[in-house]
Amino acid sequence: METLKTLQQAIVYFSNPDNCVAYLVSKRWKDGVVCPNCGSKEVKYMASRRVWQCKTRHPKSQFSVKVGSVYEDSAIGLDKWLTATWMVTNCKNGVSSYEISRSIGVTQKSAWFMLHRIRLAMRDEPKNTFGGHWQNPIEVDETYVGGKAKNKHLSERRQEEKKTIVMGMLNRETRQIRAKVIPHARREVLQGEILKNVGFNAHVFTDGHHGYEGLDKMKNFTHKTVNHINQYVNGRVHTQGIENFWALLKRGLAGTYVAVEPFHLNAYVDEQVFRYNNRKGHDGLRFGTCVEKTFGKRLTYKQLTGKTEVPF
Template sequence: MKAPKTLQDAILYFADADNCLQYMVDRRWPEGVVCPTCERKDPTFLKSQGKWQCKSAHAKRQFTVKVGTIFEDSPLGLEKWLPAVWLITNAKNGVSSYELSRSLGVTQKTAWFMLHRIREAMKQDTSHKFGFGGPVESDETYVGPNPQKMHKDRKARMQAKDGLKGEYVGKTAIHGMLGRELRQVRAKVMPNVRRDSLQESILNNETPFAKVYTDELSGYDGLEKQFIHKVVNHSIEHVRGQVHTQGIENFWSLLNAAFAELTLLLSHSILIVTSPNRYSVFTTVRPKTTHLPTPTVSLVCSCRPLTSASPMQR
């Protein structure tokens, strides 16, 4: 059966344990069930237990469809897990643990546990560099408290500590890059947006002579020595043909909208998901405080649709 397209379809379909089992089997083993230990292709299905048993003699002969996936070692059934995956991958602005708890009829702690496992499964390898798949947009933003709502003493302390002024006082700098063809965003918490910091981040994530599109910030000056660097001056124009940073700026708007609904206390894990063909974001950002270090790297990864077998596996 095809993947459910609406929430009503998902609720009705995944309410049946047999449907959940068949759904997982079709996506994990499209060519037939395989033993995860020895990879033998003719295990026997034990219907009364909902398990398979491998015909070879070895440890862990019996296995379920949850073995080797994010659902393993969880007492929750697939009739809870699969609707949770569907909800998260189809929510434009993310799903909180409280919302998931109400939707599935589980405790908030259970929903929190499920969210973290699903988010971990949605992460992709980011060890490769941008550049081979088309142009890369680069931009920076600030997230954090509103300086206009700060007490003047706190504002003065933060201004003296960070050296920032005006609307940037007390905020954390984030540098982001969007690979247009790969449809992937990577973001990193930065100590500042000076030239050495920004260009080091770009060099670590982009191949030489790749197309890099930025705004007119002076921190990007000199990139033309190693990249095909094009600049759009926002005081004059926002788009010049294919040269623009609208994609990464749209990502910032989603990120800031998510932060606006949160209280910045310790750290935040934010999941922003649009449709399977668009961006899915998982990022961890810590605000500037006197007792918490700034994390060195914060990754933002693209997502695959629920119909793929890979999100089900670690």
Template sequence: MEAPETLQKAIAYFSDPQRSFDAAVDFRWPGGNVTCPRCGQAKHSFIKTRRLWFCYVCKKQFTVKVGTIMEDSPIGLDKWMIAMWMLANCKNGISSYELAKVLGIRQNSAWFMLHRIREAMKGNPDFKLGEDEGGPVEVDETFVGGKIKNMHRKHIREKYHGQATGGANTKTIVMGMIDRNSRQVRTKVIPNVKRDTLQGEILANVSKRTPVYTDNAIGYYELAKQEFVHETVNHLQEYVRGQVHTNSIENFWSLLKRTLNGTYVAVEPFHLDRYADEQAFRFNNRATKDNKLTDSDRFALLMSQVGGKRLTYSELTGKDTDSLHRETAGTGQEEPF
């Protein structure tokens, strides 16, 4: 398949049901090696008039959507592909209201679509930052959320149950790391900035003996004892000392907050990980001097990641998780629907 190069060409190309189906099959099963998503077997027959397969092993039918983020969605492949193209390539994201207008669907359907696409954007790296002569690695955390003084008294009571609030406790903490060599960033919402939390994440994501640059927050103290080459910069006195700085990860924070403040406006803390994954996907796959990735390349990469992932509406809204998970401090209300 010759992939379209622009959004206009993508809309024209995928508007044909057969071409969108063929493209989805090529992305899902490169080389045409179709296997049943339930049993993994390739013994099946294709029902052309209905664009589905019948598996002779598990005796069930399956479509190209089964076993992907699109499973059980009545929305056509053409609209799914345009949504993926836009979210993968719009630098500041796209709101569910805007996507609903573009695709001609309801806003709550667009909101659900976007979160399912973010699930596909989530990276599953099997390597640590700084490996194979990588690094140095910059580590920093940022606080996302609105100010208590701007919140309605009713929302303060609902969120904090009358408890005293103030400072960072009213915001959600996102920790980030970036490898200067590979230019890859990783993010994670963390519960606090205690030493065990911060250094535990570094141990899980950064190869030992890698140079690690941070600010002088107390949570990073004695990081060198964990076999890292640790250097800090005191932002009260300086921002750069030779090669020691955290400017690269702070650049990523500016991109993330521009997206949150300008496009999504209000994000609940239990959804924040997904928005960070979205921004990290675009950042990690941006065009650079050494890697000339195009919009079509980012779209193809995203389409190749839709398999083996599933996000139900109950999981997304927290209906099948512990209610305590919803009591985390945050930034306001998710996009209403």
């Protein structure tokens, strides 16, 4: 299989439906095709329909490579799905549903739904904790997003209405980010997220927000702060790395997506986190990483919107 490095190469390659199937198979079943319903390897490929027949008798013995992925139950061709996936994984500030609609020839509503399914694939669910010694600490910060007023950093400490709070952590050693929407910026939430994501004996750098007080009494943390009222850097103690990520996130939200509902914001955060954490390497590698994460995940229109009928 050829190595894809550009959008043009991807469009040409995936214009062949058999190439689409072959690429997804290579990402999903590295040790041979397995029935997603029973786990059997006794399957036969029916090339005319691009589906497999499981030799074990059960109600769902026929399956395609889409089954059990974010692409399942979609009438949109894999060529368009993979092109859209390439675009959203490799556009630094994201890509709007209107741009996807124009580029691949689907309705804007279909493109919007597609993008949310791709964002689900991008979501990381790390099971390990960050570790951070003095030379490679963990930066922790939060920011306000949304509302009519200009986005403001939490250091300004204005409890404005119609704002959604996003909390993030940066491991300076690995340069990996974790971020999510949180309900409020009180101590129990802020410290709860840190305890969940940061390992014992870590050095944790934050601003002077009172919600972080007492961190040095937990998990043997070494907690250092920088007061943004007077300074932004105190030697190695700063949160500029995670603040740079906030700038990337807000640039995409303000310039590409414009109007993001608070209950969908986590998906847009997941998207930016994925691109940031996979920024090294060429576009084809980043795309392949995203495709590998499309399996084992589903998002229905009802789950996304609460509506039972798809209006497109």
